Amino acid sequence: xxxxxxxxxxxxxxxxSLEGREYYFDRSPRNFDAIxxxxxxxxxxxxxxxxxxxxCEELEYWGLDDLHMEPCCQHTYYRARWLLPEADRAExxxxxxxxxxxxxxxxxxxxxxxxxxxxxxxxxxxxVSCLFVVVSTLCLxxxxxxxxxxxxxxxxxxxxxxxxxxxxVFVGWFTFEYSIRFIAAxxxxxxxxxxxxxxxxxxxxxxxxxxxxxxxxxxGGENKEQTKxxxxxxxxxxxxxxxxxxxxxxxxxxxTGLQTLGMTLRNSYKELGLLMLVVIxxxxxxxxxxxxxxxxxxxxxxxxxPQALYWAIITMTSVGYGxxxxxTWFGKLxxxxxxxxxxxCISLPIPIIVNNFNKFYEKAKIEExxxxxxxxxxxxxxxxxxxFDELLRMRKLSHIQAxxxxxxxxxxxxx
Numbered sequence: 001x002x003x004x005x006x007x008x009x010x011x012x013x014x015x016x017s018l019e020g021r022e023y024y025f026d027r028s029p030r031n032f033d034a035i036x037x038x039x040x041x042x043x044x045x046x047x048x049x050x051x052x053x054x055x056c057e058e059l060e061y062w063g064l065d066d067l068h069m070e071p072c073c074q075h076t077y078y079r080a081r082w083l084l085p086e087a088d089r090a091e092x093x094x095x096x097x098x099x100x101x102x103x104x105x106x107x108x109x110x111x112x113x114x115x116x117x118x119x120x121x122x123x124x125x126x127x128v129s130c131l132f133v134v135v136s137t138l139c140l141x142x143x144x145x146x147x148x149x150x151x152x153x154x155x156x157x158x159x160x161x162x163x164x165x166x167x168x169v170f171v172g173w174f175t176f177e178y179s180i181r182f183i184a185a186x187x188x189x190x191x192x193x194x195x196x197x198x199x200x201x202x203x204x205x206x207x208x209x210x211x212x213x214x215x216x217x218x219x220g221g222e223n224k225e226q227t228k229x230x231x232x233x234x235x236x237x238x239x240x241x242x243x244x245x246x247x248x249x250x251x252x253x254x255x256t257g258l259q260t261l262g263m264t265l266r267n268s269y270k271e272l273g274l275l276m277l278v279v280i281x282x283x284x285x286x287x288x289x290x291x292x293x294x295x296x297x298x299x300x301x302x303x304x305x306p307q308a309l310y311w312a313i314i315t316m317t318s319v320g321y322g323x324x325x326x327x328t329w330f331g332k333l334x335x336x337x338x339x340x341x342x343x344x345c346i347s348l349p350i351p352i353i354v355n356n357f358n359k360f361y362e363k364a365k366i367e368e369x370x371x372x373x374x375x376x377x378x379x380x381x382x383x384x385x386x387x388f389d390e391l392l393r394m395r396k397l398s399h400i401q402a403x404x405x406x407x408x409x410x411x412x413x414x415x
Contacts, residue, residue, distance in 0.1 A: 034047050038064070136167070139167065174247070199250060274349055300327070307324065315335060316345065
């Protein structure tokens with residue numbers, strides 16, 4: 001940096017002396033030792049026990065980059081920076097509720113249904129929502145038992161009346177919850193585009209879709225063509241009923257582990273892509289070899305390449321249903337190599353994904369603990385403030401009573 005003016009020098013340093021050619025920087029001596037070591041030995045190390053964020057700001061102040069850091073400290077530095085909590089966007093969003101008459105109610109409803117740690121009532125709402133999800137999923141599973149299956153005149157399976165009523169209650173709660181959260185959301189567009197909100201909507205829409213299809217079939221006529229059309233619509237309604245199982249993903253809103261799993265899959269797309277590429281390459285190679293070695297045999301099971309691809313994927317994933325298997329010695333050799341290579345190809349990227357999951361889970365737990373401590377400290381400060389105000393009020397009352405007694409005593413002395 002080249003500064004020739006007094007204002008420019010003041011922007012860089014805190015004080016300077018042109019006569020003594022000395023410049024004064026009011027910086028942390030502990031962090032400056034590492035900077036000084038860089039100019040002396042041309043090596044930058046991360047001091048032990050310093051705040052990484054503070055050291056990063058120190059590097060920016062001196063115009064340095066973290067690439068100057070030695071390899072022995074780079075891993076520790078980047079890992080510590082990665083574990084730093086992100087900026088809390090929830091507080092910024094809460095400031096956008098406006099100043100209207102309904103803004104306090106909107107803020108209260110949003111915290112009640114969106115932030116389980118905001119209050120005891122919000123925790124109760126979160127627990128009730130999780131119970132509705134679990135119970136509705138169990139009812140969907142139990143309703144598929146043969147003893148609860150009923151067929152109409154067209155042979156289409158219908159649900160028991162009890163499960164229909166229960167499903168209506170569950171969907172009513174989920175619809176009410178989604179509507180309240182949408183009304184109370186400070187940003188409607190961001191709310192609709194949110195991943196968890198899309199999952200909530202997918203857990204509601206199949207019920208109304210199946211209900212609409214059922215109403216269409218009931219209101220239809222009795223012609224043969226319309227009867228065939230109604231049967232198809234009922235089968236489609238059955239598919240929509242099964243899609244209600246998607247609401248199990250609603251639990252991810254309140255469970256940190258499921259959120260971490262989704263974040264891991266989203267940030268491990270390179271590893272997952274590598275896994276898929278390796279598996280596809282193995283499928284193509286081994287299925288081709290197996291098809292060539294087995295296609296000319298009597299009563300062969302490898303009648304086409306898609307059949308061979310199916311055999312390769314179930315062999316590489318160590319499933320092995322046994323419905324398709326080679327019979328020649330070369331085909332068996334290919335099958336053995338396919339099974340061994342499949343185990344190796346699948347097991348190689350898995351530790352990377354597991355490591356990402358551990359890092360994201362550790363970061364999520366740290367941020368969750370920080371948020372809990374922040375809310376607890378704010379509650380403690382509120383109680384202290386209330387106690388302090390009560391103490392001031394009592395002291396004011398005592399001073400008033402003492403002044404009254406002194407005034408009464410002075411008046412009696414006068415008389």
